[in-house]
Amino acid sequence: MTGREDIPIAADEDVVRVRQVVRSFAQRAKLSLVDQTKLVTAASELARNTLTYGGGGAAVVELLGEGRRQGVRASFQDTGPGIPDTALALTDGWTSGRGMGLGLSGARRLVDEFELDTEVGRGTTVTVVKWSR
Amino acid sequence: MTIETGRSDNLADLLRTGAAALTARWVELAAAPLRGRLSPAELERELSELYGALLSGVDSGARDVAAEPYAELRGQLADLSRRRARAGFTPSETAIAVFALKQALFEFVDRDDAQGGLREVVVFSQLLDALGLQTFETYAKAREEVIDEQAEQLLELTTPVVKLWDGVLAVPLVGTLDSARTQVVMEKLLEALVTTGAAHAIIDITGVLAVDTQVAQHLLKTVMAARLMGAECTISGIRPHIAQTIVALGIEFGDITTKSSLADALRHALRRSGVDVVTADRRG
Numbered sequence: 001m002t003g004r005e006d007i008p009i010a011a012d013e014d015v016v017r018v019r020q021v022v023r024s025f026a027q028r029a030k031l032s033l034v035d036q037t038k039l040v041t042a043a044s045e046l047a048r049n050t051l052t053y054g055g056g057g058a059a060v061v062e063l064l065g066e067g068r069r070q071g072v073r074a075s076f077q078d079t080g081p082g083i084p085d086t087a088l089a090l091t092d093g094w095t096s097g098r099g100m101g102l103g104l105s106g107a108r109r110l111v112d113e114f115e116l117d118t119e120v121g122r123g124t125t126v127t128v129v130k131w132s133r
Numbered sequence: 134m135t136i137e138t139g140r141s142d143n144l145a146d147l148l149r150t151g152a153a154a155l156t157a158r159w160v161e162l163a164a165a166p167l168r169g170r171l172s173p174a175e176l177e178r179e180l181s182e183l184y185g186a187l188l189s190g191v192d193s194g195a196r197d198v199a200a201e202p203y204a205e206l207r208g209q210l211a212d213l214s215r216r217r218a219r220a221g222f223t224p225s226e227t228a229i230a231v232f233a234l235k236q237a238l239f240e241f242v243d244r245d246d247a248q249g250g251l252r253e254v255v256v257f258s259q260l261l262d263a264l265g266l267q268t269f270e271t272y273a274k275a276r277e278e279v280i281d282e283q284a285e286q287l288l289e290l291t292t293p294v295v296k297l298w299d300g301v302l303a304v305p306l307v308g309t310l311d312s313a314r315t316q317v318v319m320e321k322l323l324e325a326l327v328t329t330g331a332a333h334a335i336i337d338i339t340g341v342l343a344v345d346t347q348v349a350q351h352l353l354k355t356v357m358a359a360r361l362m363g364a365e366c367t368i369s370g371i372r373p374h375i376a377q378t379i380v381a382l383g384i385e386f387g388d389i390t391t392k393s394s395l396a397d398a399l400r401h402a403l404r405r406s407g408v409d410v411v412t413a414d415r416r417g
Contacts, residue, residue: 053185106383
C-alpha cells in the first residue's frame with residue numbers, strides 16, 4: 001500500500017469509493033473512530049460537491065507524517081464553474097443547488113485544516129487535513 | 134499476440150516518418166464513433182501519448198505486446214480503458230481507439246505504394262476486427278446484465294421492512310445510502326404502512342457507516358412522508374461517533390424522535406401505542 005491514492009470522480013459510485021479509500025487511510029493514520037467518521041463524512045460531502053457542482057473531477061488522498069503525529073490529507077479538484085462568493089458558499093444553509101447547504105461549511109467544521117481555492121471559470125480545489133490526536 | 138520476427142522489418146521507420154500524418158488521421162478516425170463525447174484536444178493528447186509509447190515499443194524490436202518494452206503502452210491502454218468504462222463508453226467504442234490506427238496505417242501505406250492483394254487483406258482484416266468486436270461486445274453485455282441483476286437483488290435484499298409488533302414496523306439500514314436505495318426504502322416503508330395499517334415506523338441506522346447531508350436529507354424526507362400518512366417515525370441506532378459528526382456538520386433533526394438503540398425505539402413506540410412492557414414477577 002502506498003501513501004497516496006488518486007480517485008477520479010465521475011459518478012455516484014466514485015463518491016462511495018472515495019469514502020472507502022479515506023476510511024482505510026484514516027485507519028492507517030490511527031485516527032480515533034470519531035475522527036475517522038468526521039473525516040469520511042467531510043470527504044463524502046466534498047466528493048459529492050465535486051460531482052454535483054464541479055461536474056466531476058478527482059480526489060487525491062495522502063497519508064501525512066509529521067513528527068509523532070500522523071494525518072490524512074484529502075484534496076478534491078474540479079474544473080467546473082468555480083465559486084463566485086466563497087463567504088456565501090461557506091454560510092450554513094446556503095445552497096446553489098438542492099442540498100441542505102451544510103456540505104461545505106459542515107465539512108470545514110469536521111476537519112483540522114481546510115483550504116478552499118477557487119476561481120470563477122477555472123474550477124475549485126478543496127483540501128482538508130485531519131490529524132491524529 | 135506474437136508475430137514472428139525472422140527478418141528485421143522497417144515498421145519503426147514507417148511509424149517514425151509518418152508520425153504526424155498517422156496521429157492526425159488516427160485522431161480523426163477515432164473521434165468519429167465517439168460523436169463528440171470526448172473533446173478533440175483530449176483525444177489528441179491521449180492518442181499522441183499512446184503513439185509515443187507504441188513507437189518506443191516497436192523501436193525496441195520486440196513484437197510481443199506482453200514484453201517489457203510495451204509495459205508503458207499497456208499501462209496507458211489500461212488507464213484509457215478504465216476512463217472510457219467509467220464514462221460509460223461501450224467496449225467497441227473503447228477498442229476503436231486502438232483499431233483506428235490500423236485503418237490510418239493502411240491508408241498511409243496504400244497511398245505510397247499499392248501492392249497487389251494488400252487492399253483485399255485490408256478489407257478482410259477490417260471485417261474480422263468488426264466480428265471480433267461484436268463477440269466481445271456481446272460477451273461484455275451479458276456480463277453486465279448479470280452484474281445489474283445482482284445489484285438489483287442486493288438492493289431488494291438490503292432493505293427489508295420487518296414487523297416488530299402489532300402496528301410497529303422497522304427498516305434496518307445497512308451500508309451506503311444512495312438516492313436509489315433511499316427511494317426503495319421510502320417506497321417499501323410507505324407501502325408497508327398502508328398494507329399493515331401500522332402507526333409507528335422505526336428506521337434503524339446502526340449499520341450505516343456515515344451520515345452525511347445527503348443521507349440526512351433522505352432520512353428526513355422519508356420521515357416527513359411517513360408523517361403525512363399519519364404514522365409516527367423514529368430514527369434509531371445513532372452511535373456516539375455518528376452523533377458527534379452530525380452535530381459538527383450542523384444537521385438538525387428538529388422534532389423527529391431519535392433513539393440510540395432499536396430496543397429504545399421499540400419501547401418508545403410501544404409506550405406510545407399504550408403497551409407497557411413489564412417483567413413477569415412484577416405482574417402479580
